[in-house]
Amino acid sequence: MRPVMIRAHRMALILLSATLLSLSSQTQADTTAFIEQFIKNQIDHKYDNQVELIEQNSARVSSAVKQLIDEAMMEDRVFEQRMGLLDYASSMAYMHSYWNGDKEPLKLVEPLINAELSKESKRVAEIMKWKKEERNLGNFVLKANPEKTKEAGLAPVLYPHWMHRIMFECKVCHNAIFQMKRWTNDITQEKIVAGKQCGVCHNGKMAFSAEEECERCHMAGLPEAEKLHNPSKIDQMKLARSALAIGAKWNPSRLPNGTMPLDKYKFIDWLKLKELDAFKPIPSLDKDAEHKTRDNVIRFVSKSSFLDDVLFGHKVHADWINCSSCHPALFSDTLGGTKIKMTEMSKGRFCGNCHGKVSFTFADCKRCHNTAKTVFVEGALERHPTKR
Numbered sequence: 001m002r003p004v005m006i007r008a009h010r011m012a013l014i015l016l017s018a019t020l021l022s023l024s025s026q027t028q029a030d031t032t033a034f035i036e037q038f039i040k041n042q043i044d045h046k047y048d049n050q051v052e053l054i055e056q057n058s059a060r061v062s063s064a065v066k067q068l069i070d071e072a073m074m075e076d077r078v079f080e081q082r083m084g085l086l087d088y089a090s091s092m093a094y095m096h097s098y099w100n101g102d103k104e105p106l107k108l109v110e111p112l113i114n115a116e117l118s119k120e121s122k123r124v125a126e127i128m129k130w131k132k133e134e135r136n137l138g139n140f141v142l143k144a145n146p147e148k149t150k151e152a153g154l155a156p157v158l159y160p161h162w163m164h165r166i167m168f169e170c171k172v173c174h175n176a177i178f179q180m181k182r183w184t185n186d187i188t189q190e191k192i193v194a195g196k197q198c199g200v201c202h203n204g205k206m207a208f209s210a211e212e213e214c215e216r217c218h219m220a221g222l223p224e225a226e227k228l229h230n231p232s233k234i235d236q237m238k239l240a241r242s243a244l245a246i247g248a249k250w251n252p253s254r255l256p257n258g259t260m261p262l263d264k265y266k267f268i269d270w271l272k273l274k275e276l277d278a279f280k281p282i283p284s285l286d287k288d289a290e291h292k293t294r295d296n297v298i299r300f301v302s303k304s305s306f307l308d309d310v311l312f313g314h315k316v317h318a319d320w321i322n323c324s325s326c327h328p329a330l331f332s333d334t335l336g337g338t339k340i341k342m343t344e345m346s347k348g349r350f351c352g353n354c355h356g357k358v359s360f361t362f363a364d365c366k367r368c369h370n371t372a373k374t375v376f377v378e379g380a381l382e383r384h385p386t387k388r
């Protein structure tokens with residue numbers, strides 16, 4: 001069974017029971033009971049029971065399959081829901097053809113499944129196209145309303161985190177202006193023009209206006225976007241002037257050979273940039289705001305004898321990032337209070353909320369697993385696996 005179908009089981013059952021409740025006549029009630037029993041057996045992997053069930057209900061299979069198809073093809077279904085329901089229809093029809101010798105219901109389901117799968121492959125191709133536009137770590141294609149943008153004759157928006165990071169600490173935007181989670185901010189042109197979201201700055205004063213230079217943001221997939229993918233193609237002096245105008249600093253003369261320092265994965269090495277004193281982002285748009293940081297290190301003692309420990313510096317993080325971006329959303333603020341799983345981290349939880357998306361990637365094991373067991377670190381708070 002395709003993995004996506006397994007995820008859809010529970011959803012399918014909930015959807016079905018909601019619609020089937022409204023059916024009234026006896027035959028319909030029998031068909032409903034049959035479908036529900038069939039799905040339960042599938043979920044519990046009781047295939048022996050299915051043989052009996054399908055044989056006893058031979059006369060009902062055809063209408064049950066049709067009912068599942070109607071349910072699956074309803075307009076507001078997302079791919080996983082639709083495929084989950086079609087998968088039940090298909091299993092039922094297949095068993096019916098095998099044990100009762102009637103192939104008709106199967107002929108109904110199969111073309112539908114093939115059509116859905118080919119539509120899905122187009123959707124995946126579309127996703128991959130935009131993935132390419134996000135090849136520079138932290139460049140996000142914002143396209144919650146692709147139709148509306150297209151209607152206006154514009155490309156989707158390419159948001160370059162890196163360029164903003166030079167001028168602004170994370171705190172400026174997270175979470176005062178944007179939640180630190182993609183697609184949760186409901187960004188629209190209307191709100192921007194009203195001075196919210198990007199419009200807090202893109203108002204023609206602090207930065208170019210969102211009411212005028214459309215293509216400077218609506219740039220994803222256009223050749224002009226190259227400068228946002230390749231930081232060395234940026235007009236350095238122009239950026240230096242923009243930074244200066246808002247009280248930040250960008251000093252390209254400090255770059256070795258005039259180029260951005262990159263890590264071994266060819267992404268900007270921000271801590272190297274900081275060491276070179278090439279940039280100084282502002283901590284807030286409000287000059288009088290107070291800033292908290294935390295200056296200690298936490299040692300994640302590794303369970304394994306060959307893997308180095310992880311030294312987490314509170315300061316390097318909290319200087320730029322609000323406490324509330326991490327606590328309690330990602331981590332407890334009690335030592336050892338969080339149960340961290342490496343497998344979930346690489347899927348974007350815990351440290352993976354930022355690393356691999358805006359900060360250096362997971363492939364860079366040694367940048368986190370950076371402290372040999374034999375090395376003593378003065379004052380480090382130790383997090384032992386046994387205490388978790």
Ligand code: HEC
Pocket residue numbers: 140142159161164165168169170171172173174178179180181182183184185186187320321353354357358359
């Ligand atoms: C000028 C504003 C701005 C600054 C500064 C900024 N961000 Fe963001 N950030 C955004 C926007 C916009 C999004 C996308 C929001 C959306 O899609 O709804 C985002 C999204 C994110 C996400 C979500 C990624 C995901 O896959 O869900 C993370 C993590 C993040 N930012 C981390 C950071 C870090 C770390 C810093 C500082 C080093 C930072 N940001 C600085 C504007 C900013």
Ligand code: HEC
Pocket residue numbers: 157158159160163164167168172173177187197198199200201202206207208216217238239242246
């Ligand atoms: C905290 C202020 C701030 C916020 C919020 C902000 N920006 Fe910017 N952005 C700037 C500044 C300052 C510049 C450099 C501007 C300049 O040269 O006029 C800039 C530059 C850019 C550039 C580079 C364009 C070029 O031609 O070089 C793009 C693209 C951009 N912003 C998009 C966005 C988008 C999209 C959003 C919202 C999702 C956003 N920005 C939110 C301040 C901000």
Ligand code: HEC
Pocket residue numbers: 142143144145146148149152154157187188189190192198202209210211212213214215216217218
């Ligand atoms: C500072 C960056 C910026 C500039 C400049 C800008 N936009 Fe947008 N625009 C956005 C963002 C971000 C979105 C939300 C994209 C999404 O998720 O679909 C957006 C969305 C839109 C949409 C889709 C409907 C909606 O409200 O979400 C339209 C239409 C649009 N913009 C038109 C324009 C036009 C016309 C101009 C020039 C007059 C312009 N934009 C300039 C950032 C910008």
Ligand code: HEC
Pocket residue numbers: 300301302303304307310339340341342351352355361362363364365366367368369383385
């Ligand atoms: C962004 C930081 C970061 C990166 C990058 C990273 N790890 Fe980890 N890893 C951690 C943290 C933190 C823990 C400790 C979790 C805990 O305490 O349970 C951990 C735990 C582990 C564990 C669990 C066993 C143990 O020692 O407790 C393994 C295995 C592991 N990492 C392997 C890797 C490998 C392999 C890579 C590179 C592909 C990698 N990690 C990259 C932060 C990172």
Ligand code: HEC
Pocket residue numbers: 292293294296298312314317318321322323324325326327331332333334335336337338339381383
């Ligand atoms: C990048 C994420 C991040 C940021 C930002 C951050 N923390 Fe933490 N903090 C952690 C992690 C990870 C732990 C360890 C959690 C555990 O052991 O379960 C931790 C632990 C703590 C602890 C318990 C250990 C200790 O240091 O005494 C306190 C208290 C704490 N944080 C306070 C803060 C405060 C206050 C700020 C803001 C000034 C802050 N943190 C910013 C990630 C962060």
Ligand code: HEC
Pocket residue numbers: 270271310311312313316317320321325326330350351352353354355358359360367368370
């Ligand atoms: C809220 C976002 C965020 C989270 C969550 C986060 N980091 Fe980071 N981390 C950053 C940023 C930003 C930097 C600066 C470097 C960069 O952006 O590539 C950084 C840098 C680091 C560095 C480099 C320090 C140095 O001196 O070289 C290490 C190591 C690190 N993080 C480990 C971790 C570990 C381990 C966790 C989880 C316990 C974690 N980070 C969680 C944003 C985050």
